[in-house]
Amino acid sequence: MVHALQEIHRMLKPGGALIEIHPLPERPHLEAYSESQAIFSEPFQVSYLEGIHHAERVLAQVVESGLFVAGKHTVIDFRHLAASPGELYDHWDSIEPYSDTPKEPAVAASEKIAFSRLESFLQTMGGWPEVAVRERARLSRYDPLKAHPGAC
Numbered sequence: 001m002v003h004a005l006q007e008i009h010r011m012l013k014p015g016g017a018l019i020e021i022h023p024l025p026e027r028p029h030l031e032a033y034s035e036s037q038a039i040f041s042e043p044f045q046v047s048y049l050e051g052i053h054h055a056e057r058v059l060a061q062v063v064e065s066g067l068f069v070a071g072k073h074t075v076i077d078f079r080h081l082a083a084s085p086g087e088l089y090d091h092w093d094s095i096e097p098y099s100d101t102p103k104e105p106a107v108a109a110s111e112k113i114a115f116s117r118l119e120s121f122l123q124t125m126g127g128w129p130e131v132a133v134r135e136r137a138r139l140s141r142y143d144p145l146k147a148h149p150g151a152c
Contacts, residue, residue: 001058009067009144018068018142020059024075025052028135030088030118031079039129040121044114047107063142071141079132085119088131 008018027049032040063070082088092111103111118131 001055002061005058005062006067009062012144016144017071018144019139020142021137021139022055023048023052023078024136024138025049025056026136028133030114030131031134032118032122032129032131034129039125040118041134042114042117045107045110047104059140059142066145068142069145071143073138073140076137076139078135078137080135081130081132083130085115085122085131088133089115092133 005018012018027043027046029041029043031038031042059070062068080088080091082091089111122129122131
């Protein structure tokens with residue numbers, strides 16, 4: 001990752017900046033909405049949090065090295081929306097977020113339990129409002145500090 005950030009720095013045009021987005025190192029939530037209000041919200045276990053911690057350490061490393069300076073940042077909610085818990089589970093399972101390795105059995109079991117709770121909750125309501133996995137992400141700007149010869 002450090003090499004990739006060095007290469008981005010080298011290729012930035014004068015006045016350019018690196019815009020970086022990554023999930024916060026916290027558990028995502030299963031949610032259901034009625035009239036745009038969350039009526040169900042439950043965190044569930046995931047296996048990719050260490051990868052996010054690693055990405056944050058790498059970004060801190062390139063800032064400490066003087067390659068970039070951290071600029072403005074904001075936190076955004078990112079939602080994977082679906083029409084039903086089953087559709088949402090299939091989507092979430094298929095994207096294997098942020099990981100090149102198979103899910104750990106404990107993580108897969110935790111996901112199934114959380115999705116089952118969401119489905120049970122919605123069955124008591126007698127309908128299927130919009131459902132989502134909500135992740136919080138940081139959107140940050142990094143301005144280059146050191147000039148590289150041969151920059152575009």
